Amino acid sequence: MGHNFEEQTQKKFLNGTGNAPTQITNGVAPQPSISFVSPASVIMANLPTENTPLLSTPISHIEEGVHYSNERDCPSIWVIFKEELGVLTKYTLPIFTTHLFEFSFNIASIVAIGHISTTALAAATLAFMTASVSGYAIVQGLVSALDTLLPAAWTSSHPQLVGLWSQRMLVVTAATLIPVFFIWFNAESILLLLRQDPEVAHLAAVYLRWSTFGLPAYSFNCISRRYFQSQGLFAVPTKINLVVAPINALLNYFFVWGPEPVRIGFIGAPIATSISFNLISISSVIYGIFYVEKTAWHPISMRSFTGLGCLVKLGLAGVGQTASEWWSWELNNLAASLLGPAALATQSVLLISSSCTFQAPFALSLATSVRIGNLLGEKQARRAGVSAYAAIVLAIAISAIWSTMFISFRKSWAYIVNDDPEVVTLVASILPVVAMYQVFDGIAAVTSGVLRAQGRQLVGALLNLSGYYVIGIPFGVWLTFKMGMGLVGLWVGLTVSLIYCSVWGTYLCITTDWQKEVKKVSDRLAVENKNANEAEEDGSSRF
Template sequence: MEGDINQKLLTEAEKTEVGEVKLKEKIWTETKKMWVVAGPAIFTRFSTFGVTVISQAFVGHIGATELAAYSLSLTVLLRFGNGVLLGMASALETLCGQAFGAKQYHMLGIYLQRSWIVLFLTACCLLPLYIFTTPILIALGQDEKIAEVAGYIGHWFIFVVFSFIISFTCQMFLQAQSKNMIIAYLAAFSIGIHIFLSWLLTMKFKFGLIGALSSTVLAYWLPNIGQILFVICGGCKDTWKGFSMLAFKDLWPVVKLSLSSGAMLCLELWYNTILVLLTGNLKNAQVAIDALAICLNINGWEMMISLGFLAAASVRVSNELGRGSSKAAKFSIVMTTLTSLSIGFVLFVLFLCLRGRLAYIFTESEQVANAVAHLSPLLACSILLNSVQPVLSGVAVGAGWQSTVAWVNIASYYLIGIPIGVVLGYVLNMEVKGVWIGMLLGTFVQTIVLIIITWKTDWDKQVILAQTRVNKWLVPESREENGNTENSA
């Protein structure tokens, strides 16, 4: 009897041990898969963000007017174009990720070409903004001299905007296959060349704006050339079958998903722009804007980490839904969220401790440093929220919920966040702190709503929806090859 009990206890202990080993293996496997996407994505975003920062630093040595014009063009023009095209391109994350998970590898190349067409047409629609920059800025009340220089810079930014078409789509195409290390290598090479050329052309040869902008354009296009060559020259043999006329077929569903994706992302980007605009109308706006600019700069760098996890969540969820595994999709959401939240919590504590001391990296003004110290708790809270919210947005992209999240963004940001910010900042005279608290409440509401949506989602149903989407737009491989043959002819 005692032997039987001991045997039973031993068996149960062995089962528990096996279960723990399996869980550890599962966590380790998922962590590796997550970092294969997140690591290069974070580095690439840091590098891309660094290109504009480096350009701004060298333009600052040319003259005050040039710096003001470049900063204005960067904030109003480039970030707007970046947001629209990045949002439109995120539809490719959903399509490529789910098709790759479903092992419909040949469809990735067709989706890539369809996305090129959609983004090219979108970029053409944005052209007037860059061609008529000067009259637009003058109409908005900007200084005429600054507006003229900004108009000149805007013409150069046309080349940058068209570079986003290749950059964003190829990144998402490669990320879906977990082949984005090549993107990180190219980004590192590009930023190195950019630093050298910016110094050579602006400081050494004194070419001024032409030198700085030439280097900027080259820094954006160099990685694109490398990515295209990698894709079409054998780096993606299973997923790239050559150019196909089938890319022009079934474009409308891609356009609809792209528009939903664009709306979702732009609503988030414009939210931060409105924060700056509201601050500009407060009393003592100079100190408020300087302090806010420092906080948003730090927040922007940290956001690059969060966007890396957004990419990881999108790829892992779309891959697992396409593969037909709802459990693996849910597990990847938990792992990505916890990892990002852990990093966010460490940074949250760090910025709470440092407070105003961070400001002296950017300014010598004690008044601005004190303002930053007052805003530091809000900056820390923003960083903590940013460690969760982008991951959930990535889950939405992976599952194809872009239109749902766009409505959530409108409600939480524009019906809750901004009105509360205006009341606190202007009516209750809390100034920049009040505006930011309102904006944080909007982000908090959005995060809570996304958590509830993710928690209550029937993931088995999402698997069926993903597979329906993949099968609905599936082109048999034989027809895809015929499309290539016709195109070659």
């Protein structure tokens, strides 16, 4: 590919036809290269400055298999639809694998601690719930702003904004972690105020204190992952997690149950997880420095500490979109705990199952954000709209697979985690509702990804808040405690909330003015370009 492009470009220059093309006929833009530009007149006329992007249309590092890179060359919506199905599938698979490996970090800790004692397991579960609600959900929500900014920047004429916005997000998250640290270091008193068992609260607080060593790395990893993925480097986080995941499992074993010189018991699990998060961060930095082209990188400067308003605005809306969903689960778990041990054990089985299957539509939602953002940056409004429809169809297909699996194995599914006859029966009775839940959960996840690509996190937050807290949870609690439906009532309430979110999300995707979305991206990039020129005139320092 590179040889053909170079040959074509040399011919253009030798024939005096002008600048190098930004696209080639197979639909993949060229790799950054200026070494073949030989005529002196052309070089003098096109000398790059410090802020000049290395290429006018950066490439995706996954071979997309798109035959019509310019949507105007393809009159058929059906052809574009099939191409987008293929692209989204290629994007989703490595993201799904990455999240499965990361999900295994928590599973390894729970498995390791679960064999110490019931109290230790309860403390670790409580600590993880607290960490999710007060820390991880906040970080994920803030970083979702990058789903809007980075993909569009990468395919624009200013790909170095990918690096700049990533640096700015590091500043925003660093400031956000200060109150999170305060909560985690004072978790015991907070949990006691919430009437938790004193011994469990103490152990959970110990777990959280040791987990603080991994929180900055966790935040960095969320940002670096989007930095790579926006450039089409989906396999980079997957490779890193593939190496670190078994290391994490071994660390959990040795620290919690290993030989005397290295065994430290309960605190070994959070220490192992923190070390693993830091290993991912170090590996990401090394990979980014030595194995990735610097097209997306922006030199560190004072600009990294300015222009944070856009990130904060999108990030806070993203927190509302992400955290509202995470918090709804904790409320449902609290309600399930009031129904007795069997109901709580059943809820654990269903929650673990749904969390595992959710990784697939969640990966698709991230892939959708990247793909649509890239297309908006390329000003391909028509293809962006078709890609959104393709993502919804894929979500339905994936969810149908999970639903069929739950229905087919409903009578024996609980045995994976628990063999109590009452729990097995309860799980079997609720799984049909969970199967329906899967479909709307997948659609809602993908439409949320489309909204993030458009920078409409606030709309997503309002949908989730109204869907869960106004409709779903109150309805579920009413069914559970007033109508005597038990645990199934909570799941019916959750399903109703997701039906609401998915229907409205799909409607918003269908009625989107994609030309307007392209203009929003262009305007945003124009503002950043203006700021760059002003910074250059002011002689801002770089280091």
